[in-house]
Amino acid sequence: MPSPRLTRRGVLGSGAAAVALGAAGLPLRSRAAEPLKVAAIYTVPVEQQWVSRIHVAAEAAMARGDITYTFSENTANTDYPRVMREYAESGIDLMIGEVFAVEQEAREVAADYPGVAFLMGSSFLEDPALANFSVFDNYIQDASYLTGIIAGAMSKAGNIGMVGGFPIPEVNRLMNAFMAGAREMNPDIRFQVSFIGSWFDPPKAKETAFAMIDNGADMLYAERFGVSDAAKERGVLAIGNVIDTHDDYPETVVTSALWHFEPTLDAAIARVRDGGFTAENYGVFSFMKHGGCSVAPLRNFEATVPEAAMALMAEREAAIRAGTFAVEIEDSEPKSTA
Numbered sequence: 001m002p003s004p005r006l007t008r009r010g011v012l013g014s015g016a017a018a019v020a021l022g023a024a025g026l027p028l029r030s031r032a033a034e035p036l037k038v039a040a041i042y043t044v045p046v047e048q049q050w051v052s053r054i055h056v057a058a059e060a061a062m063a064r065g066d067i068t069y070t071f072s073e074n075t076a077n078t079d080y081p082r083v084m085r086e087y088a089e090s091g092i093d094l095m096i097g098e099v100f101a102v103e104q105e106a107r108e109v110a111a112d113y114p115g116v117a118f119l120m121g122s123s124f125l126e127d128p129a130l131a132n133f134s135v136f137d138n139y140i141q142d143a144s145y146l147t148g149i150i151a152g153a154m155s156k157a158g159n160i161g162m163v164g165g166f167p168i169p170e171v172n173r174l175m176n177a178f179m180a181g182a183r184e185m186n187p188d189i190r191f192q193v194s195f196i197g198s199w200f201d202p203p204k205a206k207e208t209a210f211a212m213i214d215n216g217a218d219m220l221y222a223e224r225f226g227v228s229d230a231a232k233e234r235g236v237l238a239i240g241n242v243i244d245t246h247d248d249y250p251e252t253v254v255t256s257a258l259w260h261f262e263p264t265l266d267a268a269i270a271r272v273r274d275g276g277f278t279a280e281n282y283g284v285f286s287f288m289k290h291g292g293c294s295v296a297p298l299r300n301f302e303a304t305v306p307e308a309a310m311a312l313m314a315e316r317e318a319a320i321r322a323g324t325f326a327v328e329i330e331d332s333e334p335k336s337t338a
Helices: 015-021 049-063 077-089 103-111 141-154 169-185 202-214 227-234 262-273 282-286 307-322
Strands: 036-041 067-072 094-098 117-121 133-136 159-164 190-195 219-222 237-242 253-259 293-295
Touching (some): 036 077, 036 262, 077 094, 103 133, 141 169, 141 219, 141 237, 141 253, 159 202, 169 307, 202 219
Parallel strands (some): 094 117, 237 253
Antiparallel strands (some): 253 293
């Protein structure tokens, strides 16, 4: 989620676009026999963890022959609408990106290109009046909750430090789910919560984590890059987010809540192909029951995680996948308790 927007806003629609598109979805020709032309616009490098998951999924779809794929990275928010228009004019079928800081401008662009499907990272729900604009985000609260169970069992001090980018709903729900999981193992566990005001500032995240360790944390929640570096240097443990960083921190990162963008992208590709693309909230495809998230293998820590935590995590994961247990979605800003 590369740009800050601290509150949800009312959805802005386009009645004219709705008339042009109609209720059935996009006015697209049949694309069953040819790869879709897909373009992506990113405000950060493709190595950044959130964007990297989109990039990996798009490359996999291209390798299958489902799409052609081009992208722009490090696009400034002020330049975002212009780049959108350039791609739309080039004859693409589907545009992917993240418009957290340029939502209104992005929707205005989309309204001018009703024959292009837009699948954009956003806090908004679907807007039926703009049928070619769907939203998504990494709603991986299921996996975050499960990693919280592990963290709560592994923290001997009962003090966990949590470093996030911005307290927007998408981040908040992951942190709250993690905290709920940790409390399953230790109801009295304490949390230090801080947001660094950036999506990519590893030095600041690292310094924030150092302060938490100095204040007694022996486990860190690494929502941002830089946190696991602090944990490694100080000899404490960490839980990763979105991507699997175990190979970089084999003695530090116990596990991670992983995001898989493939179900989201595959659903959009299918809808564009059959002409059924319309305004939807694709965030649900990040839920565990759809294969949109998972917990990374414990690897070096498999023998050290308490059996009670392993058993509870397995039980809860099976129930989540079966639909008999739902992780509470809490989007309010998490607060420190330490």
